[in-house]
Amino acid sequence: MSRWALWTFLVAPVVAMPHFDINLDLPPRQRWLEVTKYYRQEILTMMDTWEAMLQATLQPAEKADWLRYGTDNSEEYQEELLGIYEGLGTNLSFSLDTLNLFNILYEMGSPTLTQACSGLLAADVNGKVIHGRNMDYQFLFKMPDETIKDWPDVTFEAYFWKGGRRIFMGIQWPIYIGVHTAMRFNGWSFEQNTRLGMNDPQLNLESAKGGGKPYGFLVRKLMETTPDFETALSKINATSFLAPQYFILAGAKPFEGAVISMDRFSAQNLSATPPVRRFSDSAGPWFLLQTNDDANKFPLDHRRPMTATILAMHGQQDVSINFVWDWRRNRRWNLWQLWK
Ligand SMILES: *[C@@H]1O[C@H](CO)[C@@H](O)[C@H](O)[C@H]1NC(C)=O
Ligand SMILES: *[C@@H]1O[C@H](CO)[C@@H](O)[C@H](O)[C@H]1NC(C)=O
Ligand SMILES: *[C@@H]1O[C@H](CO)[C@@H](O)[C@H](O)[C@H]1NC(C)=O
Numbered sequence: 001m002s003r004w005a006l007w008t009f010l011v012a013p014v015v016a017m018p019h020f021d022i023n024l025d026l027p028p029r030q031r032w033l034e035v036t037k038y039y040r041q042e043i044l045t046m047m048d049t050w051e052a053m054l055q056a057t058l059q060p061a062e063k064a065d066w067l068r069y070g071t072d073n074s075e076e077y078q079e080e081l082l083g084i085y086e087g088l089g090t091n092l093s094f095s096l097d098t099l100n101l102f103n104i105l106y107e108m109g110s111p112t113l114t115q116a117c118s119g120l121l122a123a124d125v126n127g128k129v130i131h132g133r134n135m136d137y138q139f140l141f142k143m144p145d146e147t148i149k150d151w152p153d154v155t156f157e158a159y160f161w162k163g164g165r166r167i168f169m170g171i172q173w174p175i176y177i178g179v180h181t182a183m184r185f186n187g188w189s190f191e192q193n194t195r196l197g198m199n200d201p202q203l204n205l206e207s208a209k210g211g212g213k214p215y216g217f218l219v220r221k222l223m224e225t226t227p228d229f230e231t232a233l234s235k236i237n238a239t240s241f242l243a244p245q246y247f248i249l250a251g252a253k254p255f256e257g258a259v260i261s262m263d264r265f266s267a268q269n270l271s272a273t274p275p276v277r278r279f280s281d282s283a284g285p286w287f288l289l290q291t292n293d294d295a296n297k298f299p300l301d302h303r304r305p306m307t308a309t310i311l312a313m314h315g316q317q318d319v320s321i322n323f324v325w326d327w328r329r330n331r332r333w334n335l336w337q338l339w340k
Contacts, residue, residue: 017157017171024162024224028076029083032177035156036087039174041143042154043088046175049141050102051094062205063097069208070107070242071100072178072217080177102175104214106194107243109201118303119191119248119259120327121288123279124319127254132324133181133191160224168223178216179223186252188229190219193246195261196292196300204243207264212242229256236260237267237276246290255279259290272297286316 020035036043054063071077081103085096101108120132140150151173158172170182183189192215204212218239226232229251236247237260247260258278263269267276274296277288289307293300307327314323 017155019157019159020172022158022160024160024167028079029086031080032084032174033087035158035172035174036084039154040088042141042149043084043174044092045141045143045149046139046154047092047094047098047102049139050105051098054098054101063101065205065209066104066108067097067100070104070205070214072103072214074217077177077217084175084177099175103178103216106180106192106199106216106245107201107204107208107214109199109204117191117193118289118291118307119193119246120290120307120324121248121250121257121259121279122319122324123255123257123286123316125282125316127279127282128319129250129255129257129279130319130321130324131183131189131191131248131250131257132327133248135181137194162224170220170223176216177220178214178218179220180216182220182223184223184227184232187227188232188249188251188256190223190232191248192216192219193248193290194292195244195246195294198244198264203264207240207242210265212240212265215241215243215245215247229253233258233260233276237262240266246292248288248290255281255284257288259288259295261294286319287311 018038020038022031022035024031058066081096081099085092085099117133117135117137121129122132123129135151138150140148142148154173156172156174158170159166160168160170166185168182168184168187170179172179179190180192181190208214219236222232222235226235229249233249236249241262242264244264245262247262248258249260250257256279258276260267260276261274263273272294274294277295279285279288289304289311291299291301291303293304295304299305310327
């Protein structure tokens, strides 16, 4: 999709990540104020960049349709965004709609250019599953002082609190109030990946009109409410999403790990789509790798065969946090250990 020419990909150095607490017991309008204040200048610049992209690529009627059918319409979601918008100050050059549409940037077809991200689940000899993910996906914006920034400059860890307890942690970008990368403590972890060649925005919009949902805020609500891997897996697999994509989940119990190849409308709606891949027990596979193409088809790029070859030189006894980390040492990785 050449219309999204601003989106390209490269490897950037890891930067230290700030931490924020998001208190879900606060009224939604107040939850993101600290983040909004911290990243205010970055947000203003990102939203100007995003607004320019929207104006260059979307017809007004199409934009209205995305806002009406494609975004989450819950009061909580709208109130959180309004709180951020108000927190930015007055006399802004973009509207609340700009923030709203930023939350469905995947569904609007933006990251379809090339490789986007990958996930690796590896089970050690006891079945302990380590979930590694990278995010090599770019959104460049030029700050008023002419410096060029990108996702790593605005990536932070958010701890979501409810009833005085930390419920889950998300790797976040400002304005994006859903989750693309998150872990519920003692529960399950989640990662969303681009499904290349299938993420057509027009078809996604049609699906939205038929009731298909964007994933980000929906999965965040599951993180808030669903304690365990099996329930999360079956709920996500049974949801009607408006865009094709991959979901990678791991759990805190032995051999809990799965990859869902999600079709538009419903899981495995297309006959050629791989079924849910998962660990079974010690007799099954010890790693599950997901790049941006279907595991049952010829690879679209070198990452899957190359990584599988390297992993095949190892055995399950090698699996550790460091092993998963080293696998893509020079990439941007978020790495989790659910099982303490
Ligand atoms: C509002 O913004 C415009 C440019 O975006 C600027 O020219 C104007 O002075 C601003 N007004 C106030 C009251 O800040
Ligand atoms: C599968 O997708 C078609 C559209 O391609 C849709 O009409 C149908 O309802 C979907 N099936 C299910 C079970 O969601
Ligand atoms: C996922 O959903 C499909 C139907 O859309 C179903 O056939 C399959 O059994 C489900 N898999 C799991 C693991 O829930």
